Amino acid sequence: MTDARLARKQEIVAACAAVAPEARADILTERCSDDPELRAEVDGLLRFLGAPTPGAGAEVEALLEDRVDQRYLGKTFGPYTVQRLLGRGGTARIYLATRTFEGQERRFALKVPLGGSFAEEGARYRLEIAILSRLRHPNLAGLVDVVAGPDDEPLLVMDYLEGAEPITAAAAARRLTVRERIVLFSKVLDALRSAHERGVIHCDLSAANVVVRADGEPVVIDFGIAKVSWERAGTVTVGPRPLTYEYASPEQGSVRYFVDIPN
Amino acid sequence: MTERVDTAHRVTGLLRRWAGGDEAAFEEALPLVYDELYRIARAKMARERPGHTLQPTALVNEAVASLMQWQGHAFTDRQHFLRAACLAMRRILTDYARTRAQDIQAEVSLSQDHVEVPGQTAASVVSAVALSAALDHLAAEDPKAAEIAGLRLFADLSLKEISAMTGTPPSTAHRRWVYAKAVIQRELTS
Numbered sequence: 294m295t296d297a298r299l300a301r302k303q304e305i306v307a308a309c310a311a312v313a314p315e316a317r318a319d320i321l322t323e324r325c326s327d328d329p330e331l332r333a334e335v336d337g338l339l340r341f342l343g344a345p346t347p348g349a350g351a352e353v354e355a356l357l358e359d360r361v362d363q364r365y366l367g368k369t370f371g372p373y374t375v376q377r378l379l380g381r382g383g384t385a386r387i388y389l390a391t392r393t394f395e396g397q398e399r400r401f402a403l404k405v406p407l408g409g410s411f412a413e414e415g416a417r418y419r420l421e422i423a424i425l426s427r428l429r430h431p432n433l434a435g436l437v438d439v440v441a442g443p444d445d446e447p448l449l450v451m452d453y454l455e456g457a458e459p460i461t462a463a464a465a466a467r468r469l470t471v472r473e474r475i476v477l478f479s480k481v482l483d484a485l486r487s488a489h490e491r492g493v494i495h496c497d498l499s500a501a502n503v504v505v506r507a508d509g510e511p512v513v514i515d516f517g518i519a520k521v522s523w524e525r526a527g528t529v530t531v532g533p534r535p536l537t538y539e540y541a542s543p544e545q546g547s548v549r550y551f552v553d554i555p556n
Numbered sequence: 557m558t559e560r561v562d563t564a565h566r567v568t569g570l571l572r573r574w575a576g577g578d579e580a581a582f583e584e585a586l587p588l589v590y591d592e593l594y595r596i597a598r599a600k601m602a603r604e605r606p607g608h609t610l611q612p613t614a615l616v617n618e619a620v621a622s623l624m625q626w627q628g629h630a631f632t633d634r635q636h637f638l639r640a641a642c643l644a645m646r647r648i649l650t651d652y653a654r655t656r657a658q659d660i661q662a663e664v665s666l667s668q669d670h671v672e673v674p675g676q677t678a679a680s681v682v683s684a685v686a687l688s689a690a691l692d693h694l695a696a697e698d699p700k701a702a703e704i705a706g707l708r709l710f711a712d713l714s715l716k717e718i719s720a721m722t723g724t725p726p727s728t729a730h731r732r733w734v735y736a737k738a739v740i741q742r743e744l745t746s
Contacts, residue, residue, distance in 0.1 A: 299698055300731075306738060307731040341741035342734070 298331070305335050310342045313444045316364060317342070364443050365405060371440035373450060375403060385517070389453065401437060404449040422447060424516050427491045432484035434514040454514070456507035463505035481511050488513070563588055564623045571636040582640065589637070590644040593619040597648060609681055610662040612649075612710040616641045635721045638713070642706040646695075649688035662687050664709045682744055690743030694736055704729055705736035 305324050309317040317339055325332035365375045365388055373390040379402060380387050390403040406418060425436035438450035458466070460481070464474050481503055488495065495502070495516060502515045570585035596618050597610070620637040649662065662684040695702035703722065707713045713721070719729040 303698075303701070303731045303735040307734045310734045310738070338735075338738040338742060341738040341745065343741075 302331060302335060305331075306338055306342070309335065309339060312364065314339075314342070316443060365403075368443070370403075370442060370448055371438070373401060373403060373438075373440060373448075390450065400453040400455070402451040402453045404451060405442060406446055418447060421517055422449065424493050425449070425451075427493055428488055428516070429491075430484045430487040432480050432511055432513060433488060434512050434516075452512075454504060454506050454512055457504035457512065457514075459500045460503040460505050460511055461500040467509075477505070477509075477511055481513060484511075484513050563592065567592075567623050567637075567640075568633065571633065571640060575633075575636055585640055586644060586647075589619065589623065589640040590647055592623055593641060593644045594648055596622065610649075610652075610684055612645050612662055612664060613712045616645050616710045619644075638711045639703070639707065639721065642710040643703070645710040646688070646691055646702075646706050649684050650692060652684050652688065686744050687740075690740045693743050694739045697739075698732070698735070700724070701732040701736040701739075704732045705740060708733060708736075 305320065308324070309320050312320065321332055321335060321339075325335060362378065366377070368375055370390075372392045372394075374392070376389045376391055378386060379389050385404050385406055388403045388405065390401045392399050392401065422436070422439055425434075428435065434454070435452045436449060437452060440448050440450060442448045460477070464477065467473075469477065485495065485498075493516070495513065497515065497517070498513070503511055503513050505511050567585050567588045570581040570588070573581035574585065593615060597615050600615065601610070616638070619641050620634065623637055623641075624634065661681045663681050664687065691702055691705065694705060700722075704715075704718055704724075707718045707721070708715075715726065715729050715733060718724070718733075719726045722729070724732070
């Protein structure tokens with residue numbers, strides 16, 4: 294085998310290893326169409342690849358990023374078609390998705406687990422869905438729907454917050470008066486009261502996670518590390534956990550704390 | 557004892573010449589490293605009860621430490637020692653496979669990168685004969701991938717270290733390792 298052919302074969306094997314097993318056949322079809330022999334050789338190795346392999350080095354990371362995008366961009370899940378990447382966080386990325394009904398297009402934010410992280414983050418994700426399902430308030434980011442992704446991973450369909458910006462930036466940009474700021478902030482407090490009444494504690498409140506929509510309404514977003522308080526008789530026990538230091542309450546930093554919320 | 561000091565000096569000199577671009581020096585150093593590794597392996601295996609497991613990583617590291625303890629060495633020296641030791645380890649496995657009627661087990665970690673290979677734990681115990689055959693098979697097709705696999709399996713180096721050590725771009729090293737792993741798995745399973 295020539296060096297070039299070997300390199301090509303290894304590239305295809307590595308590309309297959311980087312994605313979920315179900316997506317590997319597509320890569321074979323796409324990249325070996327001109328070479329049935331090569332295809333057979335790679336195909337014989339596929340079942341020995343195991344779970345998706347995280348990469349080494351920036352180039353590989355970039356390759357994986359593309360692969361993640363390729364799994365979602367332009368694809369349709371349920372009635373939702375993924376249009377473009379809106380942003381990415383520690384454990385998930387957010388795409389703009391649209392749903393068209395009788396010529397009317399509606400826009401949603403589609404939250405998907407980051408490539409390779411679902412195995413570790415699956416439980417976290419299911420909890421987030423359970424938590425979001427409990428929330429119902431105009432100033433809380435609402436969960437609209439959950440659809441299955443390419444690996445049957447849950448994709449969260451959320452309200453798309455057009456032109457949203459962090460509450461501090463929004464208040465400054467709109468030159469809000471003190472009274473207007475208090476009115477805005479009261480809505481945030483009311484939304485949080487509603488969440489607390491349902492036993493949900495956000496745990497990562499910060500200006501970045503309280504945004505103001507284009508229409509001026511504040512929305513609390515990202516319940517990614519939130520806790521449900523009634524799982525142990527109205528008490529939450531929390532160890533050291535991720536938090537935003539500028540905004541976290543002092544007791545969040547301690548090793549153990551209890552919060553009592555009346556049901 | 558003085559014989560071993562002499563050997564270590566010779567190995568060091570040869571590996572330095574190799575580092576300077578003299579490929580023949582490496583071929584000359586390899587049997588010396590092999591002898592040292594074999595001596596350690598045999599001593600270890602003799603102490604253990606039958607049905608024991610060969611631990612290539614421990615052996616390689618001990619051989620490198622043994623060859624290097626006689627004088628101060630820079631880190632680059634260690635890298636050259638490791639490369640030589642990993643290749644020697646592979647030859648030892650091949651020799652074991654060829655000469656021993658009774659198979660022994662080798663403990664290697666195929667599930668690197670913090671990813672579990674289905675059916676494999678972090679360290680798996682595999683037949684030394686089968687592992688040797690798998691590596692030979694890989695080396696026949698792609699010696700570079702086989703070297704990376706050796707460094708990974710026998711020296712427990714990260715891909716980043718291997719990439720720096722062999723002058724291979726990280727993405728290429730990664731690609732070769734992923735490929736090597738798949739071929740080794742296939743050969744071990746067949």
